[in-house]
Amino acid sequence: MLAYIIRRLLLVIPTLFAIIFLNFIVIQLAPGGPVEQALAQIEGMAVDATARISGTGQGEISSQGGGGGLGSGTSVSVNHSYRGARGLDPELVREIEKLYGFDKPAYERFFIMVQNYLRFNLGDSFFRDKSVVDLIIEKLPVSISLGIWTTFLTYLISIPMGIAKSVRDGSDFDVWTSAIVIIGNAIPGFLFAILLVVLFAGGSYFDIFPLRGIVSSNWSEMSIFNKVTDYLWHMALPITTLVIGSFATLTMLTKNSFLEEINKQYVITARSKGLVENRILYGHVFRNAMLIVIAGFPSAFISILFTGSMLVEIIFSLDGLGLLGFESLINRDYPLVFGTLYVFTLLGLILGLIGDIVYHIVDPRIDFETREV
Numbered sequence: 001m002l003a004y005i006i007r008r009l010l011l012v013i014p015t016l017f018a019i020i021f022l023n024f025i026v027i028q029l030a031p032g033g034p035v036e037q038a039l040a041q042i043e044g045m046a047v048d049a050t051a052r053i054s055g056t057g058q059g060e061i062s063s064q065g066g067g068g069g070l071g072s073g074t075s076v077s078v079n080h081s082y083r084g085a086r087g088l089d090p091e092l093v094r095e096i097e098k099l100y101g102f103d104k105p106a107y108e109r110f111f112i113m114v115q116n117y118l119r120f121n122l123g124d125s126f127f128r129d130k131s132v133v134d135l136i137i138e139k140l141p142v143s144i145s146l147g148i149w150t151t152f153l154t155y156l157i158s159i160p161m162g163i164a165k166s167v168r169d170g171s172d173f174d175v176w177t178s179a180i181v182i183i184g185n186a187i188p189g190f191l192f193a194i195l196l197v198v199l200f201a202g203g204s205y206f207d208i209f210p211l212r213g214i215v216s217s218n219w220s221e222m223s224i225f226n227k228v229t230d231y232l233w234h235m236a237l238p239i240t241t242l243v244i245g246s247f248a249t250l251t252m253l254t255k256n257s258f259l260e261e262i263n264k265q266y267v268i269t270a271r272s273k274g275l276v277e278n279r280i281l282y283g284h285v286f287r288n289a290m291l292i293v294i295a296g297f298p299s300a301f302i303s304i305l306f307t308g309s310m311l312v313e314i315i316f317s318l319d320g321l322g323l324l325g326f327e328s329l330i331n332r333d334y335p336l337v338f339g340t341l342y343v344f345t346l347l348g349l350i351l352g353l354i355g356d357i358v359y360h361i362v363d364p365r366i367d368f369e370t371r372e373v
Contacts, residue, residue, distance in 0.1 A: 008353045012346070017114065019345050020338065024110050027334065113338065122339035127331050132339035135324060142214055142320030145235060146309045150242040151301050158247045159293065162254025167281065169259060177251075185248035190311040193241040197315065201237060209237050212317040238316045242304060250293070250300070257289040294358050301351060 104112075116123060122132035130138075165174050198204050201211045210216070214234045219227060261267065262285055270280045310322030321340060328336035 005353065005357070008356070012349050015349060016117075016342065016345055020114065020117070020342060021110070023338070023341055024106075024113075027337065028106055117342055122342065123335040125328075125336050126333045128333075128336075132335050135336065136321065136340065136343055139319060139321045139324045142313070142318050143309060143322060145214060146238060146242060146312070146318070146320065147301055147304045149235060149239045150246060150304045150309075151297075153239065153243045154246045154250055154300075154304075157243065158250035159254050159290075161247075162251045163258055163281070163286075165251070165255040166258035166262060169255075181248045181251050184244050187244070189241055189245035190315060192244055193237070193312055193315045196237045196241060210234050214318060238309075238312050238318060241312050242309060246300070246304060254289070254293055257292050258285060261285045261289045291359060294355060297351070297355055297358075 113123075120133070122136075124131050125135055128135060161177060165177055168174050196209075197211065200206050200208045210233065214231060215227075216222075216230050216234070219230055222230060262281075267280060267285060270284060271277075309318075309320060310326050312318070313320045313323040314326070324336065325340045327333070328340065
Protein backbone atom coordinates (compact mmCIF):
# COMPACT_ATOMS: atom_id res chain seq x y z
CA MET A 1 0.00 0.00 0.00
CA LEU A 2 2.86 2.39 0.80
CA ALA A 3 4.41 1.93 -2.65
CA TYR A 4 1.05 2.72 -4.28
CA ILE A 5 0.64 5.89 -2.20
CA ILE A 6 4.12 7.07 -3.20
CA ARG A 7 3.37 6.43 -6.89
CA ARG A 8 0.11 8.36 -6.64
CA LEU A 9 1.81 11.29 -4.92
CA LEU A 10 4.50 11.39 -7.62
CA LEU A 11 1.75 11.41 -10.25
CA VAL A 12 0.25 14.57 -8.74
CA ILE A 13 2.91 16.85 -10.29
CA PRO A 14 2.48 15.86 -13.99
CA THR A 15 -1.30 15.76 -13.56
CA LEU A 16 -1.36 19.29 -12.16
CA PHE A 17 0.96 20.47 -14.94
CA ALA A 18 -1.26 18.98 -17.67
CA ILE A 19 -4.47 20.46 -16.25
CA ILE A 20 -2.96 23.92 -15.74
CA PHE A 21 -1.42 23.82 -19.22
CA LEU A 22 -4.69 22.95 -20.98
CA ASN A 23 -6.63 25.59 -19.09
CA PHE A 24 -3.92 28.17 -19.75
CA ILE A 25 -4.31 27.60 -23.49
CA VAL A 26 -8.11 27.91 -23.27
CA ILE A 27 -7.89 31.13 -21.25
CA GLN A 28 -5.45 32.68 -23.72
CA LEU A 29 -7.92 32.08 -26.55
CA ALA A 30 -10.84 33.61 -24.64
CA PRO A 31 -11.74 37.15 -25.75
CA GLY A 32 -12.13 40.13 -23.43
CA GLY A 33 -9.06 39.80 -21.23
CA PRO A 34 -8.16 42.03 -18.27
CA VAL A 35 -6.16 44.55 -20.33
CA GLU A 36 -9.07 45.04 -22.69
CA GLN A 37 -11.35 45.65 -19.71
CA ALA A 38 -8.96 48.21 -18.24
CA LEU A 39 -8.59 50.03 -21.56
CA ALA A 40 -12.37 50.04 -21.97
CA GLN A 41 -12.67 51.47 -18.46
CA ILE A 42 -10.18 54.25 -19.28
CA GLU A 43 -12.01 55.16 -22.49
CA GLY A 44 -15.38 54.94 -20.77
CA MET A 45 -14.29 57.33 -18.03
CA ALA A 46 -12.93 59.75 -20.60
CA VAL A 47 -16.13 59.62 -22.63
CA ASP A 48 -18.20 60.09 -19.47
CA ALA A 49 -16.12 63.08 -18.48
CA THR A 50 -16.55 64.53 -21.97
CA ALA A 51 -20.32 64.14 -21.74
CA ARG A 52 -20.47 65.78 -18.31
CA ILE A 53 -18.34 68.75 -19.35
CA SER A 54 -20.20 69.17 -22.63
CA GLY A 55 -23.47 69.11 -20.73
CA THR A 56 -22.38 72.03 -18.54
CA GLY A 57 -21.19 74.06 -21.51
CA GLN A 58 -17.59 74.17 -20.29
CA GLY A 59 -16.02 72.64 -23.40
CA GLU A 60 -14.94 69.18 -24.43
CA ILE A 61 -11.98 66.94 -23.70
CA SER A 62 -10.31 64.28 -25.78
CA SER A 63 -10.45 60.63 -24.80
CA GLN A 64 -6.67 60.37 -25.13
CA GLY A 65 -4.64 60.28 -21.95
CA GLY A 66 -7.39 59.13 -19.59
CA GLY A 67 -4.98 56.81 -17.78
CA GLY A 68 -5.47 58.45 -14.43
CA GLY A 69 -8.75 56.60 -13.98
CA LEU A 70 -7.06 53.21 -13.55
CA GLY A 71 -7.16 52.26 -9.88
CA SER A 72 -4.46 50.27 -8.11
CA GLY A 73 -6.72 47.25 -7.80
CA THR A 74 -7.64 47.18 -11.48
CA SER A 75 -6.12 44.63 -13.82
CA VAL A 76 -5.55 43.98 -17.40
CA SER A 77 -4.62 41.49 -20.09
CA VAL A 78 -3.70 42.95 -23.40
CA ASN A 79 -4.78 42.02 -26.85
CA HIS A 80 -2.99 44.16 -29.40
CA SER A 81 -5.92 43.88 -31.79
CA TYR A 82 -8.28 45.49 -29.29
CA ARG A 83 -10.07 48.11 -31.36
CA GLY A 84 -11.02 50.32 -28.47
CA ALA A 85 -7.33 50.96 -27.73
CA ARG A 86 -6.78 52.74 -31.05
CA GLY A 87 -7.66 56.08 -29.52
CA LEU A 88 -5.27 55.64 -26.57
CA ASP A 89 -1.61 56.48 -26.30
CA PRO A 90 0.36 53.32 -27.34
CA GLU A 91 2.85 54.06 -24.55
CA LEU A 92 0.02 53.87 -22.00
CA VAL A 93 -1.05 50.50 -23.42
CA ARG A 94 2.51 49.17 -23.17
CA GLU A 95 2.78 50.39 -19.56
CA ILE A 96 -0.43 48.59 -18.67
CA GLU A 97 0.85 45.42 -20.32
CA LYS A 98 4.11 45.63 -18.39
CA LEU A 99 2.34 46.38 -15.11
CA TYR A 100 0.44 43.11 -15.25
CA GLY A 101 3.11 40.98 -16.92
CA PHE A 102 1.54 40.81 -20.38
CA ASP A 103 4.62 42.28 -22.04
CA LYS A 104 6.08 38.75 -22.02
CA PRO A 105 5.20 35.94 -24.47
CA ALA A 106 2.53 33.47 -23.36
CA TYR A 107 4.96 30.55 -22.98
CA GLU A 108 7.23 32.62 -20.73
CA ARG A 109 4.29 33.67 -18.54
CA PHE A 110 3.23 30.03 -18.26
CA PHE A 111 6.60 28.76 -17.07
CA ILE A 112 6.95 31.62 -14.60
CA MET A 113 3.53 30.70 -13.23
CA VAL A 114 4.51 27.01 -12.93
CA GLN A 115 7.73 27.90 -11.10
CA ASN A 116 5.77 30.04 -8.65
CA TYR A 117 3.13 27.35 -8.14
CA LEU A 118 5.79 24.79 -7.23
CA ARG A 119 6.63 27.10 -4.32
CA PHE A 120 2.89 27.61 -3.70
CA ASN A 121 3.24 31.26 -4.65
CA LEU A 122 -0.09 31.89 -6.38
CA GLY A 123 0.52 35.58 -7.04
CA ASP A 124 -1.72 38.58 -6.44
CA SER A 125 -5.24 39.22 -7.65
CA PHE A 126 -5.57 41.77 -10.44
CA PHE A 127 -8.76 43.30 -9.09
CA ARG A 128 -8.81 42.82 -5.32
CA ASP A 129 -5.39 44.14 -4.23
CA LYS A 130 -4.71 40.96 -2.21
CA SER A 131 -2.68 37.80 -2.69
CA VAL A 132 -4.55 34.81 -4.11
CA VAL A 133 -3.61 32.68 -1.10
CA ASP A 134 -5.03 35.29 1.31
CA LEU A 135 -8.27 35.46 -0.70
CA ILE A 136 -8.65 31.67 -0.76
CA ILE A 137 -8.00 31.43 2.98
CA GLU A 138 -10.47 34.26 3.58
CA LYS A 139 -13.25 32.56 1.60
CA LEU A 140 -12.44 28.98 2.63
CA PRO A 141 -14.48 28.82 5.88
CA VAL A 142 -17.75 29.46 4.02
CA SER A 143 -17.15 26.80 1.37
CA ILE A 144 -15.73 24.29 3.85
CA SER A 145 -18.80 24.77 6.03
CA LEU A 146 -21.12 24.16 3.10
CA GLY A 147 -19.11 21.21 1.81
CA ILE A 148 -18.65 19.36 5.09
CA TRP A 149 -22.19 19.80 6.38
CA THR A 150 -23.78 18.98 3.02
CA THR A 151 -21.64 15.88 2.49
CA PHE A 152 -22.20 14.66 6.05
CA LEU A 153 -25.98 15.12 5.95
CA THR A 154 -26.26 13.74 2.41
CA TYR A 155 -24.48 10.52 3.38
CA LEU A 156 -26.34 10.38 6.71
CA ILE A 157 -29.68 10.47 4.88
CA SER A 158 -28.90 8.64 1.64
CA ILE A 159 -27.10 5.55 2.89
CA PRO A 160 -29.77 4.43 5.43
CA MET A 161 -32.53 5.29 2.96
CA GLY A 162 -30.79 3.41 0.14
CA ILE A 163 -30.30 0.33 2.35
CA ALA A 164 -33.93 0.45 3.52
CA LYS A 165 -35.14 0.74 -0.08
CA SER A 166 -33.02 -2.22 -1.19
CA VAL A 167 -34.33 -4.58 1.51
CA ARG A 168 -37.91 -3.38 0.86
CA ASP A 169 -37.63 -3.30 -2.92
CA GLY A 170 -41.09 -3.00 -4.49
CA SER A 171 -42.89 -2.21 -1.23
CA ASP A 172 -44.99 0.87 -0.48
CA PHE A 173 -42.01 2.37 1.37
CA ASP A 174 -39.86 1.96 -1.74
CA VAL A 175 -42.51 3.58 -3.94
CA TRP A 176 -43.14 6.74 -1.90
CA THR A 177 -39.46 7.27 -1.09
CA SER A 178 -38.72 6.91 -4.81
CA ALA A 179 -41.23 9.69 -5.44
CA ILE A 180 -39.35 11.92 -2.98
CA VAL A 181 -36.06 11.04 -4.66
CA ILE A 182 -37.43 11.84 -8.13
CA ILE A 183 -38.80 15.20 -6.98
CA GLY A 184 -35.51 16.08 -5.26
CA ASN A 185 -33.57 15.15 -8.38
CA ALA A 186 -35.92 17.03 -10.72
CA ILE A 187 -35.93 20.40 -8.96
CA PRO A 188 -32.83 22.49 -9.80
CA GLY A 189 -30.90 23.54 -6.70
CA PHE A 190 -31.08 27.27 -7.44
CA LEU A 191 -34.87 27.05 -7.92
CA PHE A 192 -35.29 25.29 -4.59
CA ALA A 193 -33.07 27.95 -2.99
CA ILE A 194 -35.30 30.70 -4.34
CA LEU A 195 -38.37 28.83 -3.05
CA LEU A 196 -36.84 28.65 0.45
CA VAL A 197 -36.05 32.37 0.33
CA VAL A 198 -39.61 33.21 -0.68
CA LEU A 199 -41.10 30.97 2.01
CA PHE A 200 -38.78 31.40 4.99
CA ALA A 201 -36.34 34.29 4.48
CA GLY A 202 -38.53 37.37 4.30
CA GLY A 203 -39.95 36.76 0.84
CA SER A 204 -43.71 36.59 0.60
CA TYR A 205 -44.52 34.50 3.68
CA PHE A 206 -42.28 34.02 6.73
CA ASP A 207 -39.19 35.86 7.91
CA ILE A 208 -37.58 33.12 9.99
CA PHE A 209 -34.07 32.69 8.61
CA PRO A 210 -31.42 35.29 7.66
CA LEU A 211 -30.52 35.85 4.04
CA ARG A 212 -26.89 37.03 4.25
CA GLY A 213 -23.64 35.60 5.61
CA ILE A 214 -22.89 32.56 7.78
CA VAL A 215 -22.98 34.48 11.08
CA SER A 216 -24.49 37.70 12.42
CA SER A 217 -22.51 40.94 12.59
CA ASN A 218 -22.25 40.74 16.41
CA TRP A 219 -21.22 37.06 16.41
CA SER A 220 -17.90 37.71 18.18
CA GLU A 221 -19.76 39.22 21.15
CA MET A 222 -22.02 36.19 21.68
CA SER A 223 -21.65 33.33 24.14
CA ILE A 224 -20.48 29.93 22.87
CA PHE A 225 -24.01 28.52 22.80
CA ASN A 226 -25.37 31.57 20.97
CA LYS A 227 -22.49 31.43 18.49
CA VAL A 228 -23.30 27.82 17.59
CA THR A 229 -27.02 28.59 17.39
CA ASP A 230 -26.44 31.66 15.23
CA TYR A 231 -24.14 29.74 12.87
CA LEU A 232 -26.64 26.90 12.42
CA TRP A 233 -29.46 29.43 11.97
CA HIS A 234 -27.60 31.08 9.09
CA MET A 235 -26.57 27.79 7.45
CA ALA A 236 -29.97 26.07 7.62
CA LEU A 237 -31.38 27.20 4.26
CA PRO A 238 -28.19 26.92 2.14
CA ILE A 239 -27.39 23.45 3.47
CA THR A 240 -31.00 22.30 3.01
CA THR A 241 -30.79 23.43 -0.61
CA LEU A 242 -27.57 21.55 -1.26
CA VAL A 243 -28.71 18.37 0.52
CA ILE A 244 -31.96 18.25 -1.47
CA GLY A 245 -29.96 18.53 -4.68
CA SER A 246 -27.41 15.88 -3.68
CA PHE A 247 -29.15 13.07 -1.81
CA ALA A 248 -31.19 11.66 -4.71
CA THR A 249 -28.28 10.30 -6.75
CA LEU A 250 -26.50 8.84 -3.73
CA THR A 251 -29.70 7.20 -2.45
CA MET A 252 -30.32 5.38 -5.73
CA LEU A 253 -26.64 4.46 -6.04
CA THR A 254 -26.71 2.91 -2.56
CA LYS A 255 -29.94 1.05 -3.26
CA ASN A 256 -28.70 -0.40 -6.56
CA SER A 257 -25.36 -1.40 -5.04
CA PHE A 258 -27.06 -3.27 -2.21
CA LEU A 259 -29.58 -4.91 -4.55
CA GLU A 260 -26.76 -6.20 -6.72
CA GLU A 261 -24.96 -7.69 -3.74
CA ILE A 262 -28.11 -9.12 -2.11
CA ASN A 263 -28.83 -11.19 -5.22
CA LYS A 264 -25.37 -12.75 -5.34
CA GLN A 265 -24.67 -16.39 -4.53
CA TYR A 266 -22.76 -15.79 -1.30
CA VAL A 267 -25.82 -14.10 0.24
CA ILE A 268 -28.05 -17.00 -0.76
CA THR A 269 -25.54 -19.40 0.76
CA ALA A 270 -25.36 -17.38 4.01
CA ARG A 271 -29.14 -17.43 4.29
CA SER A 272 -29.24 -21.18 3.70
CA LYS A 273 -26.86 -21.60 6.64
CA GLY A 274 -29.36 -19.83 8.88
CA LEU A 275 -27.43 -16.58 9.46
CA VAL A 276 -29.42 -13.66 10.85
CA GLU A 277 -30.53 -11.21 8.15
CA ASN A 278 -28.89 -8.21 9.84
CA ARG A 279 -25.60 -10.08 10.11
CA ILE A 280 -25.75 -10.92 6.41
CA LEU A 281 -26.66 -7.36 5.49
CA TYR A 282 -24.14 -5.49 7.63
CA GLY A 283 -21.46 -8.16 8.02
CA HIS A 284 -21.13 -9.19 4.36
CA VAL A 285 -23.24 -7.13 1.96
CA PHE A 286 -22.44 -3.72 3.46
CA ARG A 287 -18.68 -4.02 2.97
CA ASN A 288 -19.00 -4.94 -0.70
CA ALA A 289 -21.87 -2.61 -1.59
CA MET A 290 -20.28 0.46 -0.01
CA LEU A 291 -17.18 0.35 -2.22
CA ILE A 292 -18.81 2.17 -5.12
CA VAL A 293 -20.33 4.72 -2.72
CA ILE A 294 -16.94 5.42 -1.14
CA ALA A 295 -15.34 5.75 -4.58
CA GLY A 296 -17.64 8.65 -5.43
CA PHE A 297 -16.91 10.61 -2.25
CA PRO A 298 -13.97 12.75 -3.52
CA SER A 299 -15.76 13.94 -6.65
CA ALA A 300 -18.97 14.54 -4.68
CA PHE A 301 -17.17 16.64 -2.08
CA ILE A 302 -15.33 18.72 -4.70
CA SER A 303 -18.58 19.23 -6.62
CA ILE A 304 -20.38 20.46 -3.51
CA LEU A 305 -17.42 22.55 -2.39
CA PHE A 306 -17.03 24.45 -5.64
CA THR A 307 -19.45 24.09 -8.54
CA GLY A 308 -22.44 22.87 -6.53
CA SER A 309 -22.33 25.70 -4.03
CA MET A 310 -21.70 28.57 -6.47
CA LEU A 311 -25.33 29.48 -7.17
CA VAL A 312 -26.26 28.86 -3.53
CA GLU A 313 -23.53 31.27 -2.43
CA ILE A 314 -24.85 33.89 -4.83
CA ILE A 315 -28.51 33.48 -3.80
CA PHE A 316 -27.80 33.47 -0.06
CA SER A 317 -25.02 36.10 -0.25
CA LEU A 318 -22.37 33.72 1.05
CA ASP A 319 -18.89 34.96 0.20
CA GLY A 320 -17.17 31.62 -0.48
CA LEU A 321 -14.85 30.02 -3.02
CA GLY A 322 -17.62 29.25 -5.51
CA LEU A 323 -18.56 32.90 -5.79
CA LEU A 324 -14.89 33.92 -5.83
CA GLY A 325 -14.12 31.56 -8.72
CA PHE A 326 -17.16 32.74 -10.67
CA GLU A 327 -16.26 36.41 -10.26
CA SER A 328 -12.63 35.75 -11.22
CA LEU A 329 -13.78 34.16 -14.50
CA ILE A 330 -16.15 37.02 -15.27
CA ASN A 331 -13.47 39.64 -14.55
CA ARG A 332 -10.68 37.66 -16.26
CA ASP A 333 -8.72 37.79 -13.02
CA TYR A 334 -6.16 35.26 -14.24
CA PRO A 335 -4.18 34.81 -10.99
CA LEU A 336 -7.42 33.99 -9.17
CA VAL A 337 -8.67 31.73 -11.99
CA PHE A 338 -5.51 29.63 -12.05
CA GLY A 339 -4.94 29.85 -8.30
CA THR A 340 -8.37 28.42 -7.44
CA LEU A 341 -8.03 25.85 -10.24
CA TYR A 342 -4.65 24.77 -8.85
CA VAL A 343 -5.97 24.46 -5.28
CA PHE A 344 -9.09 22.52 -6.25
CA THR A 345 -7.21 20.19 -8.59
CA LEU A 346 -4.65 19.46 -5.89
CA LEU A 347 -7.43 18.91 -3.36
CA GLY A 348 -9.27 16.59 -5.75
CA LEU A 349 -6.17 14.46 -6.39
CA ILE A 350 -5.48 14.15 -2.68
CA LEU A 351 -9.10 13.24 -1.94
CA GLY A 352 -8.94 10.64 -4.69
CA LEU A 353 -5.96 9.04 -2.96
CA ILE A 354 -7.79 9.18 0.37
CA GLY A 355 -10.74 7.44 -1.31
CA ASP A 356 -8.46 4.57 -2.38
CA ILE A 357 -7.05 4.28 1.13
CA VAL A 358 -10.58 4.11 2.55
CA TYR A 359 -11.33 1.46 -0.10
CA HIS A 360 -8.57 -0.65 1.38
CA ILE A 361 -9.76 -0.04 4.95
CA VAL A 362 -13.33 -1.07 4.08
CA ASP A 363 -12.19 -4.14 2.17
CA PRO A 364 -8.59 -5.26 2.90
CA ARG A 365 -8.87 -7.78 0.06
CA ILE A 366 -8.31 -4.91 -2.40
CA ASP A 367 -4.61 -4.88 -3.24
CA PHE A 368 -3.31 -1.60 -4.62
CA GLU A 369 0.30 -2.78 -4.70
CA THR A 370 -0.27 -4.57 -8.01
CA ARG A 371 -2.60 -1.93 -9.42
CA GLU A 372 -1.47 0.21 -12.32
CA VAL A 373 -1.66 3.90 -11.42
